Amino acid sequence: MQIFTCPFCGPRDEREFHFAAEAGKTRPDTTRQIDPETWATYLHAQRNDKGRTREVWMHLPCSELFLMERDSVTMEVFSTHPLRKEPQ
Amino acid sequence: MTRYSAFTLFREGLRGHKGWSKAWRSPEPKPEYDAIVIGGGGHGLATAYYLAKNHKITNVAVLEKGWLGGGNTGRNTTVIRSNYFYPESAALYDFGVKLYEGLSRDLNYNIMFSQRGMIVTAHSEHDMEMAARQTNAMRLNGVDAELLDRDQVLKRIPLANTRPDCRHPIHGGVLQPRAGTGRHDAVAWGLARAADSRGVDIIQNCEVQGFITEAGRCVGVETSLGPIRAGVIGAATAGHSSVIAQMAGLQLPITSYALQAFVSEPLKPVMDTVWLAPPFATYFSQSDKGGLVIGGGLDRVPSYGQRGNLPMQETVLAGLAEMVPALAKVKLLRHWAGIVDVTPDSSPIIGPSGLDGLYLNCGWGTGGFKSIPVGGWLLAHLMATGRHDPLSQPFDLTRFPTGRLIDEGAASGIAH
Numbered sequence: 001m002q003i004f005t006c007p008f009c010g011p012r013d014e015r016e017f018h019f020a021a022e023a024g025k026t027r028p029d030t031t032r033q034i035d036p037e038t039w040a041t042y043l044h045a046q047r048n049d050k051g052r053t054r055e056v057w058m059h060l061p062c063s064e065l066f067l068m069e070r071d072s073v074t075m076e077v078f079s080t081h082p083l084r085k086e087p088q
Numbered sequence: 089m090t091r092y093s094a095f096t097l098f099r100e101g102l103r104g105h106k107g108w109s110k111a112w113r114s115p116e117p118k119p120e121y122d123a124i125v126i127g128g129g130g131h132g133l134a135t136a137y138y139l140a141k142n143h144k145i146t147n148v149a150v151l152e153k154g155w156l157g158g159g160n161t162g163r164n165t166t167v168i169r170s171n172y173f174y175p176e177s178a179a180l181y182d183f184g185v186k187l188y189e190g191l192s193r194d195l196n197y198n199i200m201f202s203q204r205g206m207i208v209t210a211h212s213e214h215d216m217e218m219a220a221r222q223t224n225a226m227r228l229n230g231v232d233a234e235l236l237d238r239d240q241v242l243k244r245i246p247l248a249n250t251r252p253d254c255r256h257p258i259h260g261g262v263l264q265p266r267a268g269t270g271r272h273d274a275v276a277w278g279l280a281r282a283a284d285s286r287g288v289d290i291i292q293n294c295e296v297q298g299f300i301t302e303a304g305r306c307v308g309v310e311t312s313l314g315p316i317r318a319g320v321i322g323a324a325t326a327g328h329s330s331v332i333a334q335m336a337g338l339q340l341p342i343t344s345y346a347l348q349a350f351v352s353e354p355l356k357p358v359m360d361t362v363w364l365a366p367p368f369a370t371y372f373s374q375s376d377k378g379g380l381v382i383g384g385g386l387d388r389v390p391s392y393g394q395r396g397n398l399p400m401q402e403t404v405l406a407g408l409a410e411m412v413p414a415l416a417k418v419k420l421l422r423h424w425a426g427i428v429d430v431t432p433d434s435s436p437i438i439g440p441s442g443l444d445g446l447y448l449n450c451g452w453g454t455g456g457f458k459s460i461p462v463g464g465w466l467l468a469h470l471m472a473t474g475r476h477d478p479l480s481q482p483f484d485l486t487r488f489p490t491g492r493l494i495d496e497g498a499a500s501g502i503a504h
Contacts, residue, residue: 043432055390
């Protein structure tokens with residue numbers, strides 16, 4: 001079992017957390033015409049990195065989304081941050 | 089290569105088993121091949137085998153970073169089936185089952201395909217209506233299917249929980265009689281032996297680290313054993329397909345997850361079919377050695393860890409205890425995980441990669457083992473001809489921009 005740290009609530013059981021998405025995707029400007037390739041890339045393409053990853057997770061009890069940096073091989077968690085206070 | 093038969097077994101028995109030859113060679117890589125297949129699992133070995141057998145291309149290397157069949161080919165629950173919903177999937181997977189039906193004879197290697205049937209149970213009146221729809225869809229697609237009522241299910245699975253107050257009582261189910269289980273290592277070894285005997289070089293402990301491109305075309309690979317050039321390259325690297333794609337400057341619509349499985353201590357025969365109970369997403373069968381082989385859903389956390397986590401283990405085993413309360417005290421012998429490549433529509437990706445000269449066979453997600461022969465057959469066709477076989481055309485990467493997805497995850501309600 002693992003303990004993840006919600007930036008808002010503190011360290012909690014891994015079963016309280018839900019993986020949401022890879023971090024860093026930018027939604028195309030939908031007020032303009034978007035070609036199907038760009039839209040498909042936004043919807044479906046994944047970096048799916050082996051090793052260090054940056055992901056958006058949700059802590060289900062408080063429903064807050066946050067950024068988690070972890071290793072996708074060892075499962076070691078490096079840091080968790082609120083999305084609005086993302087480290088530079 | 090020694091041909092395996094009852095006669096050679098008898099003869100070698102008298103000679104102290106000193107006359108067997110090695111099943112395949114371990115050659116040094118040549119500087120150049122007509123075709124290179126990345127990945128020495130089932131799909132990669134099948135690709136090499138069918139390149140040689142169907143297309144007479146024998147100057148082929150299979151490059152494997154570890155050992156043969158050490159990835160998902162050695163980490164699955166050995167189920168072979170084609171109980172899918174859409175016509176494209178039914179055609180694809182059922183051709184896979186047909187190839188499996190002839191594979192032992194074709195390879196001269198007993199892969200122990202046991203067509204003991206697979207039952208997906210229904211647990212409410214509404215489930216029964218969906219089961220009828222699934223049965224009809226399969227039959228319309230030319231796949232064998234039977235709708236079973238409760239008594240027919242209990243006759244085939246006498247162990248099942250029959251308590252009237254259980255959480256998910258059995259109302260019936262869908263049976264695919266031709267489904268079953270195979271011997272996973274034998275599939276890898278049989279394909280390796282047959283490919284090798286046709287001239288294919290199988291090179292283990294050779295990790296692909298990059299692609300050599302000239303004028304926008306992929307003409308070879310950089311490996312841990314040095315550069316190797318090739319006329320055409322195919323990748324069959326399952327959960328590591330995104331890693332290979334990154335080397336080619338590409339991104340795929342794939343997320344890699346761990347999928348766990350479990351095997352129990354050996355028991356006397358108690359189960360002679362494969363049973364999936366959708367409310368628990370747990371399924372199991374019994375191996376010829378007597379162990380119960382148990383599987384379930386994905387760990388919903390992207391992972392390359394090749395090991396499972398405890399929350400999903402608890403979910404799967406709690407499901408088994410509800411399906412068959414008598415098994416609650418059975419001890420586990422081993423548990424393991426493979427890294428599966430899951431696409432948004434739970435259907436595979438077969439086709440050109442986006443880099444000229446590089447073709448993909450990936451995205452099989454939790455269903456890679458059953459599709460080993462068909463995946464190899466179709467990737468070999470692409471590499472040899474540069475064109476799709478009609479079976480693989482719908483599974484091209486172009487389905488994502490056109491939006492013509494084949495959403496089996498939603499349609500057939502199978503646990504992936």
